Structure formats: C-alpha cells, structure tokens
Amino acid sequence: MGLFLQWREPAARALSRVMPGDVLWFADTEEPVFALTFDDGPHPRTTPQLLDVLRRHRARATFFLVGERVAAHPELVGPIVAEGHEVANHLMRDERSVLVPDDQFRRDLAETTRLLTPYGKVRWFRPGSGFYTPRMLRSAADQGLRAVLGTLVAGNTGGPGDEAIAGGLFTSIRPGSIVVLHEGTDKRQGVVATTDELLTALATRGLTAVTVSDLTG
Structure with a gap:
C-alpha cells in the first residue's frame, strides 16, 4: 500500500501528552487551516512539480x-x-536519525541548518523516520530548533496503492492537523498527483494548506 497513516488525530493528541519532550504534533486552532509538509527533498523532478501544484492551489507548505x-x-x-x-x-x-551517534547527530543537524540558513530562518527539524530521544530534542533545542512530527503521514511508493492516498487523508484532516508527505526519489513521483488531488478535495471543505510557522503563529 502506498498509504500509511502513522497517527490519526486522537492518537496524536494522546501521544503528545505521554511522549517526552517538546514535539509539535498538531496545533490547537479553530481556523480552517492545516500544515502541509514534505520530507526528503529537494529532488529535480518532484520539487519543481510540487511548487507548480501548490501555486495553482494558492497553498503553502x-x-x-x-x-x-x-x-x-x-x-x-x-x-x-x-x-x-x-x-x-x-x-x-x-536515514533513521535515532540510530546516529549523538555527536554525529549534532554535527549533521548544525550542518543542515548551515546549508539552509542562506534561504531564511530555520526553526524546525524532523528526525529521520520520525523516531527521537530526549537527548536529540535537547541537542536540537540547543541549536534553536523544535521538533515537528505530524498527525497524518503518507508515503508514495510508485505502486497501485498511491491512488488511495489522497482519499485516505481527506477524511482525516482537521483544522490544526500536520500532514507529512514524501518526495526525494523517483519512486515517489506520485506525490505530485496526490498533492493535487488532496488540495482539490480539501478546498470543498474550506481547508487551506499553510506552513508550520503559519499554523503555529
């Protein structure tokens, strides 16, 4: 299956209360907005096409x-x-960040921020594969970064299951949700069509995609 829903909204809220550390899973808001996020880019094929889709829908991510x-x-x-x-x-x-030695994790985190800073302030990080430890969160906080996971997670695989992703997400997204999609490889090319279909459907519910900073701000 191309779709995997890691946490639905009630589960994400419950986990946010019991999991250690300052991690953003969702935002409490009554505004008709949700955060759309993409992991694992940039990619020469998927990134430009995603930007085209987001522009047409006047969406932010x-x-x-x-x-x-x-x-x-x-x-x-x-x-x-x-x-x-x-x-x-x-x-x-x-890679799975939780398996990276602590010193290397801190260096990798700092180096990635260094590469991104010329393009704007970097506020957020997401550990690879979504797993983390309190020590990772402390290291990130020391570098001025807060962890963001998500309410719903899906990954395109290039298989027939990709066609079900948008429909599966559509019924579960609520105001304040954080949606995680994946690009970064040729097999994930279907994320472009998934994003287009999802944003088209959510417009009928009056839901708008925004950045994480806009969702929390």
Missing part, C-alpha cells in the same frame, strides 16, 4: 530538506522560499 540533497541541488531551494514556502531541517541523510 514546509519542506523538510535533507542536507546532502540540498548540497547536490542548491538551485532547487531558492524557488521554494521565493514561492512563499518554508524550509526546515531533516538532517544530512535520509
């Missing part, structure tokens, strides 16, 4: 970028910010 991909494709980062979106820290490599 936060792109959690991988440092080594930023270094490989710096020309893709400027347009993200120029279109009114936000860039955030997703560490240096597409």
Whole structure:
C-alpha cells in the first residue's frame, strides 16, 4: 500500500501528552487551516512539480530538506522560499536519525541548518523516520530548533496503492492537523498527483494548506 497513516488525530493528541519532550504534533486552532509538509527533498523532478501544484492551489507548505540533497541541488531551494514556502531541517541523510551517534547527530543537524540558513530562518527539524530521544530534542533545542512530527503521514511508493492516498487523508484532516508527505526519489513521483488531488478535495471543505510557522503563529 502506498498509504500509511502513522497517527490519526486522537492518537496524536494522546501521544503528545505521554511522549517526552517538546514535539509539535498538531496545533490547537479553530481556523480552517492545516500544515502541509514534505520530507526528503529537494529532488529535480518532484520539487519543481510540487511548487507548480501548490501555486495553482494558492497553498503553502514546509519542506523538510535533507542536507546532502540540498548540497547536490542548491538551485532547487531558492524557488521554494521565493514561492512563499518554508524550509526546515531533516538532517544530512535520509536515514533513521535515532540510530546516529549523538555527536554525529549534532554535527549533521548544525550542518543542515548551515546549508539552509542562506534561504531564511530555520526553526524546525524532523528526525529521520520520525523516531527521537530526549537527548536529540535537547541537542536540537540547543541549536534553536523544535521538533515537528505530524498527525497524518503518507508515503508514495510508485505502486497501485498511491491512488488511495489522497482519499485516505481527506477524511482525516482537521483544522490544526500536520500532514507529512514524501518526495526525494523517483519512486515517489506520485506525490505530485496526490498533492493535487488532496488540495482539490480539501478546498470543498474550506481547508487551506499553510506552513508550520503559519499554523503555529
């Protein structure tokens, strides 16, 4: 299946009360907005196409970028910010951050922020694969970063299950939700169509996609 819902809204709220540390899972708001986020970019194919889709829908998003991909494709980062979106820290490599030694984690976090800072203030980070420890959160806080996970998570795989992702997300998104989608590889090309379908459907409910900073601000 292309769709995997990691946390639905009630579960995310419950986890936010019992999981340690200052982690943003959702926002308490009655405004008809949700945060749309993309992990694992930038990518020469998916990132420009996502920007086209977001522009057509007048939507905003936060792109959690991988440092080594930023270094490989710096020309893709400027347009993200120029279109009114936000860039955030997703560490240096597409890997499970919780398995990275503490010293390396701190270096990777700092290096990714260094690569992104020319494009704007970096406020947020998301650990690879969504797992974290209190020590990781402290290291991030020392660097002025707050962790963002999400209320709903989905990943395109290039298989037939991709067609069900937008419909599965549509019924679960609420004001204040944080939605996590994934780009960054050729197999995830379907995220472009998923995003277009999802934003079209959510417009019928009056829900608008915004950045994480706008959602919390």
